Amino acid sequence: GQSLEQPSEVTAVEGAIVQINCTYQTSGFYGLSWYQQHDGGAPTFLSYNALDGLEETGRFSSFLSRSDSYGYLLLQELQMKDSASYFCAVYTGFKTIFGAGTRLFVKA
Amino acid sequence: EAGVTQFPSHSVIEKGQTVTLRCDPISGHDNLYWYRRVMGKEIKFLLHFVKESKQDESGMPNNRFLAERTGGTYSTLKVQPAELEDSGVYFCASSQEFRQGAGNTIYFGEGSWLTVV
Numbered sequence: 001g002q003s004l005e006q007p008s009e010v011t012a013v014e015g016a017i018v019q020i021n022c023t024y025q026t027s028g029f030y031g032l033s034w035y036q037q038h039d040g041g042a043p044t045f046l047s048y049n050a051l052d053g054l055e056e057t058g059r060f061s062s063f064l065s066r067s068d069s070y071g072y073l074l075l076q077e078l079q080m081k082d083s084a085s086y087f088c089a090v091y092t093g094f095k096t097i098f099g100a101g102t103r104l105f106v107k108a
Numbered sequence: 109e110a111g112v113t114q115f116p117s118h119s120v121i122e123k124g125q126t127v128t129l130r131c132d133p134i135s136g137h138d139n140l141y142w143y144r145r146v147m148g149k150e151i152k153f154l155l156h157f158v159k160e161s162k163q164d165e166s167g168m169p170n171n172r173f174l175a176e177r178t179g180g181t182y183s184t185l186k187v188q189p190a191e192l193e194d195s196g197v198y199f200c201a202s203s204q205e206f207r208q209g210a211g212n213t214i215y216f217g218e219g220s221w222l223t224v225v
Binding site: 004008030031033035040041042043044045048050087089091093094095096097098099100101 | 111112141143148149150151152153156163164199206211212213214215216217218219
């Protein structure tokens with residue numbers, strides 16, 4: 001079967017750094033994406049990694065290791081507005097498969 | 109540019125009734141997807157259209173679910189008859205063609221929240 005594993009919940013304080021891990025097992029792999037979803041809203045695209053290494057976009061960075069079938073999303077200088085669910089997703093070449101999401105709680 | 113729009117945003121129906129969800133993708137996006145999320149679970153793939161053709165419907169739970177995409181534009185997802193376990197958020201999404209290095213960015217609608225009672 002195909003699966004993506006990520007922690008169900010993470011809590012951190014404002015200003016801190018948090019890392020959300022994702023391991024995947026899929027038939028086919030083109031790249032790993034991350035999406036953010038605020039309560040009641042639409043999931044929105046954050047990042048995409050096709051190659052190994054770290055991609056930085058402002059306060060957010062995403063890492064991929066294809067050999068380990070592993071990636072993570074790194075959020076720096078956490079703000080209250082970062083409280084949301086974060087989904088990792090794999091594009092298999094045929095479809096995009098999502099994980100169950102990690103609920104991030106940012107506390108003051 | 110308008111995003112992906114879905115209708116209705118919320119629907120409460122009784123078991124055994126029929127509900128039809130509509131999705132208007134971003135103009136020019138040939139790829140249209142339906143996903144479902146049950147509380148706390150993954151965003152589960154249901155099916156994928158390329159223009160008006162069903163590319164992959166492997167995620168459709170059973171024959172109570174019927175998806176169509178008329179003329180390669182908007183899409184509908186009909187659940188008939190609805191069961192309690194069909195409750196969840198149904199997301200429609202669209203994308204352009206896959207591009208090497210840029211991936212397959214999917215643009216989601218805000219979802220249709222279905223409650224079957």
